[in-house]
Amino acid sequence: MFKAQPFVSRLAFLASDRPEAREARAALIARYGDAPMDEAQVIVALGGDGFMLETLHDQIGTPKPIYGMNRGSVGFLMNEYSEDALLERINMAERAVIHPLRMIAIDAQRNEHRALAINEVSLLRQTRQTAKLRISIDGKVRLTELSCDGALVATPAGSTAYNLSAHGPIIPLDAKVLALTPISAFRPRRWRGALLAHTAKVSFEILEADKRPVSAVADNFEVRDVLEVHIAEARDISMHMLFDAGRSLEERVLAEQFSV
Incomplete structure (x- = not known):
């Protein structure tokens, strides 16, 4: 400051x-x-x-x-x-x-969508079926399967918005940290998310995407029926x-x- x-x-x-x-x-x-x-x-x-x-x-x-x-x-x-x-x-x-987050979302037709998020990128189930997500950090799978209503990655500036409502942590602006927060996690039920270095590259793979469709939202930009979503901080902006x-x-x- x-x-x-x-x-x-x-x-x-x-x-x-x-x-x-x-x-x-x-x-x-x-x-x-x-x-x-x-x-x-x-x-x-x-x-x-x-x-x-x-x-x-x-x-x-x-x-x-x-x-x-x-x-x-x-x-x-x-x-x-x-x-x-x-x-x-x-x-x-x-x-x-x-600095915003840069989202790259691949939809069911293999189209690529790019957007920036100042607060958060969130993945949300589209139907009554729970979403099933595989989460990788910097190319390494960290959570093989998360059954949930969704998940989000929040910036420090956005940590007091949707992230806080989903019981994610509040992050000081100078912490150089991102919040990875589940939304109504069903299994593993006790997983509460993670704090990641601001340089981390987060990837979501949607499992059983035909049966359990998921949308990706970067602030107010939505992509429906995504297959995978990649998120990283845009330090160049x-x-x-x-x-x-x-x-x-x-x-x-x-x-x-x-x-x-």
């Missing part, structure tokens, strides 16, 4: 479809202006966590940092909304650099998020571990 570059004055405002987000955008533009995207130093995203993920995906490949303000529901990835002193807040903000001083993403992840 490090301080954002000073003297930021040119902002571009984006808003979700929620009425309160659109109203906030209009109010902020009236007060601070709205720079063209190619001239803006910082993008301000107004909405909830879903809109922040959407904005991050849209801005992949550009170095512009994104400062979110919550005009949605959850807002874990967002700063508190206020129209006052926005430039001062942004210039004092702390920057989080995150960096995304930058800004958080108010003292309320960094790292601090939020740490605080979440002590919430009751």
Whole structure:
């Protein structure tokens, strides 16, 4: 984590479809202006966590940092909304650099699908039948057969999202670790997942795929009827998020571990 570059004055405002987000955008533009995207130093995203993920995906490949303000529901990835002193807040903000996961999914027709995930890549059963997965790490089979509703690989930034709901571990941003978490594991019933080095390459093979179809989802990009899925951290891609001083993403992840 490090301080954002000073003297930021040119902002571009984006808003979700929620009425309160659109109203906030209009109010902020009236007060601070709205720079063209190619001239803006910082993008301000107004909405909830879903809109922040959407904005991050849209801005992949550009170095512009994104400062979110919550005009949605959850807002874990967002700063508190206020129209006052926005430039001062942004210039004092702390920057989080995150790397997405790269998913390669092979479907039943042997078509290859590629996508990036900021939070997690999840495998989910498509029918009433449990999924059966074989899991390999760096080319070595580590779990011959997992019967489950699914499994996921989460980034540190995404460890407090679906991963936490599936009883996976919360991971500090600087831990250089990925979470491999089962979803409603049936057999082996007591397997609770694993923590993996961020350099690990995770592969899933879907067993009995005709009888037990599985979909793969990278954030909001879904591939149905997959046969195998390969996941690795995309270290060549960096995304930058800004958080108010003292309320960094790292601090939020740490605080979440002590919430009751």
